Structure formats: structure tokens, C-alpha cells
Amino acid sequence: MKVYQILYLGCFLLVANMSIAQNKTEKDIELQEAKVDTVYTVEERANIQRWFYERVNDMQLKPDVRDDYDRIINKYVFDMSRLNDADKNYTREEIHDKFDEMVDKMNTELKSILTTDQYVNHLENFGEIQRSVYRRWNFKN
Template sequence: MRNFSLLFVLIVTLSFTDLNAQSSTEKKEDYKVKLFSDDEYANLHMWFYNQVQQMKLSERADDEYGSYLSMHVSRMMRLDDKDKGYSKSTIIQKYNEIFNNLNKDVKPVLNEEQFRQHLEIMSVLSKAIFNKLDQKMD
């Protein structure tokens, strides 16, 4: 179960849910947007974890991949917060910029097949996020 907690953080971030209430102020909590229900989140989390396990990363690659995921998804975490005031198109633009930087950073860490798997996994997650974003912001 390498990087289980890191993968947990990734799904939390990508689904724009706020499970870090202990370290957030009440004011920040008022700005958080929860796109996925608890059941949807749990299903996405398990799916993501299983997909990453299928990548069969070495310990070194797993650590580096996890570090890059954590760094980039933390930047994605607050894109849809109410206090940002971003439009849906701005959120998508900024998300895609961060997503492209993530891909650029993880590519040297992964072999060709792992990178292909990474792109597939992230594509599915991105579609799920954008679908929920459409529902919440339209």
C-alpha cells in the first residue's frame, strides 16, 4: 500500500473536496466547494488507487511520482473555491495548465507504458471532475 495516503490526497484534491477541515479556518471552510458525494469520492478513490497499483512503479518511481502528484494537485485544490471567483472556463484553463505541468514533471520518472497509463488515469479523472463542474456551475 505504498503511497496510499498520497493517493488519498490526490483524489481529495482532484475532486475539490475539503477533508482537511482541522487545518482550515472557518472562513476558508465557507469557500470550499464539494463536487462529489461521499460515495462518489470513495468509488473514485478506490478506482484511482487500483489503477496506480497496476502501473507497477518501483519504490523510487513511486516516491517521485507521488511527490509530483502532491505538489501539482495541491495547486489544483482551491481552483473552484468561492473566494477565487473564477468562472468555469478559467477553472478549466488553470486546471489544464497545472495538469500539463504535472505531465511534464512525471514523464521522466515513468517509463513509456507507465506514462501512457498515467495519462489514461488522469484523463478519466479529469472528465469526471469536468462533468461535475458542469453540473455545479451551470
């Protein structure tokens, strides 16, 4: 059910964004020009999200913990996805450093809401994503 809610929200946001796009200000245009393509294609992102969603389901989080978990993950993943925006002018090394800092902050927040087993599971799951990003950006461990 949650997948359908996320897809519905995504479609709604896409339609809303398209209607708002017709009334762009100069600042909006500058921000759009500064945006850089993401590391993954839409299909790759969908596959990663589906895989991660299934792994998180395996953690059997209580509903309130799941809500907190999703909120924290989404907050940090969004910020991570914006690290290569042109308006930030980050070097490849700075992107790597900031990415690692965000992962550390995210993990610290998550550790406080998860059991030890759940946290270990999270580290394994997100570690796969982190390694994938490292491969895409050719980061060294």
C-alpha cells in the same frame, strides 16, 4: 499497506483539524467561509481514489518512483481541488483553463520520471479522471 497509512493519516488530520478549529482566528474563519464544496461527494472521491490507486499499482512502479509519482499527483490534485474556492473568484472558464494548465504541468513533471509505457498508462488513467471532472463541470473539450 499504503492504503492503511493514508487512511490513518487522514483520520489523524481530521482529528487534529477538529481540535485546532476551536481556536480559529478571524483570518481562519474568513478562509473557511471562502471554501466551496468539492465537485465530488466523500463517497465518490473515495471510489475514485480507490480506482486510481489500483490503476497505479498496475503500473508496477519502483518504490522511489512511486513516492515521486504520488507526491506530484497529490500536489496537483490538491491545487485542482481548490480552484473553485470562493476567495479566488474564478469564472467557470478560468477554472477550466487553470485546471487544464495544472494537468499539463503535472503531466510534464511525470513524464520525466516514468517510462514511456508507464506514462501512457498514466495518461489513460488520469484522462478518465479528467473526463469525469469535465462532465461534472460541463466543460467542453
